[in-house]
Amino acid sequence: xxxxxxxxxxxxxxxxxGTPAVDTADVSALLERGRTLSTPVMRAAVARLAxxxxxxxxxxxxxxxxxxxxxxADSGKAVRPALALLSAEAAGATPETGVPGAVAVELVxxxxxxxxxxMDGDEQRRHRDTVWKVHGPAxxxxxxxxxxxxxxxxxxxxxxxxxxxxxxxxxxxxxxLIDGQAQxxxxxxxxxxxVEECLEMEGNKTGALLxxxxxxxxxxxxxxxxxxxxxxxxxxxxGLAFQAVDDLLGIWGDPxxxxxxxxxxxxxxxxxxxxxxxxxSGGEASExxxxxxxxxxxxxxxxxxxEEDFAHRAALIEEAGGRDWTAEEARRQHAVALRALDEVDMxxxxxxxxxxxxxxxxxxxx
Amino acid sequence: xxxxxxxxxxxxxxxxxGTPAVDTADVSALLERGRTLSTPVMRAAVARLAxxxxxxxxxxxxxxxxxxxxxxADSGKAVRPALALLSAEAAGATPETGVPGAVAVELVxxxxxxxxxxMDGDEQRRHRDTVWKVHGPAxxxxxxxxxxxxxxxxxxxxxxxxxxxxxxxxxxxxxxLIDGQAQxxxxxxxxxxxVEECLEMEGNKTGALLxxxxxxxxxxxxxxxxxxxxxxxxxxxxGLAFQAVDDLLGIWGDPxxxxxxxxxxxxxxxxxxxxxxxxxSGGEASExxxxxxxxxxxxxxxxxxxEEDFAHRAALIEEAGGRDWTAEEARRQHAVALRALDEVDMxxxxxxxxxxxxxxxxxxxx
Numbered sequence: 001x002x003x004x005x006x007x008x009x010x011x012x013x014x015x016x017x018g019t020p021a022v023d024t025a026d027v028s029a030l031l032e033r034g035r036t037l038s039t040p041v042m043r044a045a046v047a048r049l050a051x052x053x054x055x056x057x058x059x060x061x062x063x064x065x066x067x068x069x070x071x072x073a074d075s076g077k078a079v080r081p082a083l084a085l086l087s088a089e090a091a092g093a094t095p096e097t098g099v100p101g102a103v104a105v106e107l108v109x110x111x112x113x114x115x116x117x118x119m120d121g122d123e124q125r126r127h128r129d130t131v132w133k134v135h136g137p138a139x140x141x142x143x144x145x146x147x148x149x150x151x152x153x154x155x156x157x158x159x160x161x162x163x164x165x166x167x168x169x170x171x172x173x174x175x176x177l178i179d180g181q182a183q184x185x186x187x188x189x190x191x192x193x194x195v196e197e198c199l200e201m202e203g204n205k206t207g208a209l210l211x212x213x214x215x216x217x218x219x220x221x222x223x224x225x226x227x228x229x230x231x232x233x234x235x236x237x238x239g240l241a242f243q244a245v246d247d248l249l250g251i252w253g254d255p256x257x258x259x260x261x262x263x264x265x266x267x268x269x270x271x272x273x274x275x276x277x278x279x280x281s282g283g284e285a286s287e288x289x290x291x292x293x294x295x296x297x298x299x300x301x302x303x304x305x306x307e308e309d310f311a312h313r314a315a316l317i318e319e320a321g322g323r324d325w326t327a328e329e330a331r332r333q334h335a336v337a338l339r340a341l342d343e344v345d346m347x348x349x350x351x352x353x354x355x356x357x358x359x360x361x362x363x364x365x366x
Numbered sequence: 367x368x369x370x371x372x373x374x375x376x377x378x379x380x381x382x383x384g385t386p387a388v389d390t391a392d393v394s395a396l397l398e399r400g401r402t403l404s405t406p407v408m409r410a411a412v413a414r415l416a417x418x419x420x421x422x423x424x425x426x427x428x429x430x431x432x433x434x435x436x437x438x439a440d441s442g443k444a445v446r447p448a449l450a451l452l453s454a455e456a457a458g459a460t461p462e463t464g465v466p467g468a469v470a471v472e473l474v475x476x477x478x479x480x481x482x483x484x485m486d487g488d489e490q491r492r493h494r495d496t497v498w499k500v501h502g503p504a505x506x507x508x509x510x511x512x513x514x515x516x517x518x519x520x521x522x523x524x525x526x527x528x529x530x531x532x533x534x535x536x537x538x539x540x541x542x543l544i545d546g547q548a549q550x551x552x553x554x555x556x557x558x559x560x561v562e563e564c565l566e567m568e569g570n571k572t573g574a575l576l577x578x579x580x581x582x583x584x585x586x587x588x589x590x591x592x593x594x595x596x597x598x599x600x601x602x603x604x605g606l607a608f609q610a611v612d613d614l615l616g617i618w619g620d621p622x623x624x625x626x627x628x629x630x631x632x633x634x635x636x637x638x639x640x641x642x643x644x645x646x647s648g649g650e651a652s653e654x655x656x657x658x659x660x661x662x663x664x665x666x667x668x669x670x671x672x673e674e675d676f677a678h679r680a681a682l683i684e685e686a687g688g689r690d691w692t693a694e695e696a697r698r699q700h701a702v703a704l705r706a707l708d709e710v711d712m713x714x715x716x717x718x719x720x721x722x723x724x725x726x727x728x729x730x731x732x
Binding site for chain 1: 414415416417418419477481484485503504507508510511512514515516518519522523525527529530533534537538540541544545547548549551552
């Protein structure tokens, strides 16, 4: 059974006993197929941008380094392209039918990364300096805008009715993504955020675009709205499971695997699920945590904090039940996602792969 | 005959002798109709945004002040909405058919203003503090993104084949807009820019979206691609004429009318048309100007510059022919725009109004 490893070496189960073990080789092949089919189209799309945006985008995607030399940097897990190709197959179309959708979704995802990193002041992503750090804020804004426009352009130039429907779904997802980032920013300035507010924000920020990835290939392949909606339901809850795991990794993840600092989300004072759940649990540890975080909020920076200070807060979150609740939430969303799949008629091997991907999302360590 | 007034009270003709006088009342009515029909739809669209983006957008559009009180601030000339409604009528449809197009184009235009003001560090627009100044950079980025997404959403939810075609044209125009801003930024860091490069940049930054405004209503009204392309040709050259006049106003405009500082573009060291044309003219004044600007480029700010220093530079630009060349360019583009109209079959009163709008664009003082 699969686990998330804590920083003290203990393990936290994230999938229920009895869940079949994920065939990692199978999932790797799936992610690899998504990357292989979508990367050439992505590169050709980026090459359309006016200089220096093409270069800045190539840096962002990890194709070149800051000096412009070709690199082979980590360009992300590529879960969304893999989902978009499976989505086309779920509608009985070829995986290739899903490629423009896969690329469009990845472009929107990366548009949001470029802008969010700048808004949040994040200096590192995937072990590398972020675009605004290397190329300046103006290029981060501009290239983000360009990728967003390019996403719609790629779909609409297919010129089909299906492409129009796919673009509409992508636009709806993009708006939710932006709403989610607005909520995320506004929550930072508030003392308390409810669990419901946190879930709504994560649904917008992560669920909506994963949902679109799982419907867009099917729509391009001619699926009706009911099928697309059900696939989106799977994707939306998969996104919430994904984000719950991300929130666990943001506090207890292994820095070597995630590429982030220890206690990353605590350092950024993120009101992520484990924190809001711990604060909502109402016990004695929850109250102590509440007082401590209210005190922390008065000092503008964490410069004087030691590893022990963060470890102490993480321990309180865990004691107040925030860690267990979030792991349980990942399992709950995983289960809801799989139930939505039962309502779509699709080839058995496609369903198996969507299940394997869902399992992968909740057991990953980075 | 209509004129641009110089700061010393002299006048510069921008339309050729013999051009019929613009019926200002008629053009005002046209702009007012565009505003009246599109504003309620625009307000309803903005109301969809998650807080605080709805408030920030309302501030940007001049509907409320920085404290949230309703205002009636100048929300721009609204040339684009007026064009989009005429565009629908050019295809034999009702002006109302063009409204979603008018609103979508205005949303894209305002997305670009929000982002450009931040990238350029501009603190004032239409006599008011810009959004990033009042609400911070993150909100300027976020609300810009949201307006861009909203533009596509409004069109695509019409759910028609025409809406898909209209969105495709809008996306193409948006990409050019972004390319133009990238060129504008990169030119700032270069010592010399050719007249051709400047025209290409201005065509992207101003021509493409005006072109889209003039085709989008027609496309929504069922026009074929040839008609839409010809209308875009009119709009593109109208945009270049518009920008040439803007470049004249950016140096010699009346600050009371434009809401900008005296010698605004010189203060910002913009390589606008009068400047690049003057540098390209090759005479003695041109060479003196080139040496002076090269010297200026070595000092990071203009803090020590007096009004006389700027006036001296403006006089050199004029002496080297930059002012005359740009006024002539506005007339040239105006003429090309009108010729494109001759190739579209449309009701006579619609053509008359498109001509009146073109005349207005080259004679305006702000």
